[in-house]
Amino acid sequence: MVCPNCSGDYIDGVKVCVACHVLLVEDSSREPVNGNGRLVHFITYFSRHEAAAAKNLLECFDVDAIVSMDEIRGVRLWVHKEDAHKAVKIFQENTLAKKKREKIH
Ligand SMILES: [Zn+2]
Structure with a gap:
């Protein structure tokens, strides 16, 4: 998927x-x-x-991430197409884990 305005590329589902x-x-x-x-x-x-930090997290799960810097588009994180779904899952699980920990304290 691609943004018609800034040409940013996104994974399927976004x-x-x-x-x-x-x-x-x-x-x-x-x-x-x-x-x-x-x-x-x-x-x-x-x-x-x-x-x-996001790149480090992904690399803990053997997902290669590439960071690109762009004054207009910001700091963008890229993953290989075949890793995209895995990356989404890692982020979802990590966010959930964080929320659970916050509830306990
Ligand atoms: Zn855009």
Whole structure:
């Protein structure tokens, strides 16, 4: 999925661009390609620190993550297309675990 406004790439299942709040359109040809395969835009952060923390989390689960910096688009985290669903799951589970811990204390 791609944002028609900023050309940001998103994984399947994401419907709205987090930066522009516009509906995404399907355009698989616009995904960037690196040596290891196709990358999909996973998430956008406002700080390098947050992106680095997310990258570390993914790498704990053997998911390669790439951080790109762009003055207009922010700090973007990319994952390989085949890892995208795994990455989403890791993030969901991590967020849930965090919430559970917060409830206890
Ligand atoms: Zn956008």
